[in-house]
Amino acid sequence: MRIGTVSSGTIRQALNGPGLVIDLGAMVIRIRSTMPGLTEPLQRVYRHFPFVSDPEAFVDVDARLTRSPGLLRRMRPSLRFLADGLDPFGALPAEMDLAQLEWGINWCFATMTNRHLMLHAGTVEIGGSGLLLIGVPGAGKSTLSAALALRGARLLSDEFGVVRVADRALLPLPKPVALKNESIEVIGDWSPDAIIGPTYRKTHKGDVAHLAVPRDAVDARRSPVQPRAIVFPRWEADAETRIEPVGLTEAFSLIAFNSFNFDVLGPDAFDAVRDLVESCRCVRLRYSRLAEAVPALNHLVA
Amino acid sequence: MEVDRGHDRAGVPLRHWRLSTRGIPLRLDGDPRVVVFPDGVIVFDPVDWSYRTLAPDGLELLGLLREHIVSEGADRERLFGVVLEAVAEADGLRVDELDSGARAQLVQWVELALHVYG
Numbered sequence: 272m273r274i275g276t277v278s279s280g281t282i283r284q285a286l287n288g289p290g291l292v293i294d295l296g297a298m299v300i301r302i303r304s305t306m307p308g309l310t311e312p313l314q315r316v317y318r319h320f321p322f323v324s325d326p327e328a329f330v331d332v333d334a335r336l337t338r339s340p341g342l343l344r345r346m347r348p349s350l351r352f353l354a355d356g357l358d359p360f361g362a363l364p365a366e367m368d369l370a371q372l373e374w375g376i377n378w379c380f381a382t383m384t385n386r387h388l389m390l391h392a393g394t395v396e397i398g399g400s401g402l403l404l405i406g407v408p409g410a411g412k413s414t415l416s417a418a419l420a421l422r423g424a425r426l427l428s429d430e431f432g433v434v435r436v437a438d439r440a441l442l443p444l445p446k447p448v449a450l451k452n453e454s455i456e457v458i459g460d461w462s463p464d465a466i467i468g469p470t471y472r473k474t475h476k477g478d479v480a481h482l483a484v485p486r487d488a489v490d491a492r493r494s495p496v497q498p499r500a501i502v503f504p505r506w507e508a509d510a511e512t513r514i515e516p517v518g519l520t521e522a523f524s525l526i527a528f529n530s531f532n533f534d535v536l537g538p539d540a541f542d543a544v545r546d547l548v549e550s551c552r553c554v555r556l557r558y559s560r561l562a563e564a565v566p567a568l569n570h571l572v573a
Numbered sequence: 574m575e576v577d578r579g580h581d582r583a584g585v586p587l588r589h590w591r592l593s594t595r596g597i598p599l600r601l602d603g604d605p606r607v608v609v610f611p612d613g614v615i616v617f618d619p620v621d622w623s624y625r626t627l628a629p630d631g632l633e634l635l636g637l638l639r640e641h642i643v644s645e646g647a648d649r650e651r652l653f654g655v656v657l658e659a660v661a662e663a664d665g666l667r668v669d670e671l672d673s674g675a676r677a678q679l680v681q682w683v684e685l686a687l688h689v690y691g
């Protein structure tokens with residue numbers, strides 16, 4: 272049974288009780304929530320994941336989304352995201368339940384997963400080759416990851432390049448793709464069949480909506496892939512699509528800079544980044560149109 | 574005499590030497606991680622677990638030292654003489670005009686080259 276095929280009452284019961292256990296490949300998370308508005312959007316964007324609600328299941332993180340207690344709750348409803356009992360964010364707007372949950376889970380990945388090198392990167396698999404899209408927020412990682420995934424690539428993650436230190440393989444961590452602002456409409460137009468959750472307006476990152484994880488990405492979430500290309504994308508209005516090589520020293524610096532835990536893994540991270548640079552094609556991509564950028568990226572790893 | 578040169582993050586005493594990269598002292602132990610790319614050199618700092626990118630002229634210096642190590646072997650004194658001459662010539666100076674600071678830096682470049690290519 273998959274999350275999308277069970278009744279919403281069953282999902283709500285799981286969230287209110289023993290929790291919904293979601294195996295995201297590189298991490299397993301248990302989600303519990305008393306927020307009534309979370310059930311439907313969560314069921315929509317996690318629809319292809321197996322439905323598991325086992326209180327004994329081993330998980331890496333126990334996440335809870337709860338209403339804030341006290342007087343404030345009546346005056347201005349808010350929620351709290353708790354990870355293994357920690358409250359990293361304090362009171363959050365209650366109406367943004369799924370968006371807050373997703374940011375909270377990202378925080379867990381970024382701070383709690385130190386057995387792997389964690390890069391701020393979109394990652395996909397194209398024809399057996401791993402492709403990393405590395406860049407600062409706004410560079411187009413999520414949009415390109417979503418666009419590629421909706422044209423036959425396998426989504427590994429729109430946010431995390433999880434590099435296994437032992438063999439430099441890319442581990443999938445397929446979560447709903449966080450689309451922001453204009454990207455929501457762009458991806459909706461790119462693939463009218465795309466399943467997108469509700470749009471949360473005026474968040475600290477602007478408008479945000481989540482693309483459901485495609486079924487093939489869910490089914491292959493335990494299948495790592497060797498990285499073959501590293502792309503540093505940059506969206507520029509009206510830019511012609513251009514791919515140009517990046518010097519290896521610059522590539523090393525950009526990868527290390529976009530790592531969440533370089534200074535935690537130290538020498539292991541240094542060696543892993545060096546190997547990535549030496550084994551992958553490293554390029555810069557400037558683009559404005561997905562219809563040009565996506566074939567160019569497919570060609571890059573072909 | 575044993576000199577205390579500090580410890581790395583794991584508490585292991587360092588046999589470090591210092592290399593100034595754009596004015597930032599970089600402390601390395603006797604077995605630093607170094608990666609030499611065609612367009613630059615990156616060195617891992619075992620003290621704060623950061624990395625440093627060395628200036629392009631350092632790459633030229635490493636290239637020169639590599640040439641000599643490959644063709645003539647890893648003789649510290651001779652390699653030091655080679656870089657002294659090269660740097661003096663590049664700066665339009667006589668070898669004896671290079672000050673102690675510059676000489677100390679060049680000693681570290683020789684050590685780095687020996688580590689990478691020796």
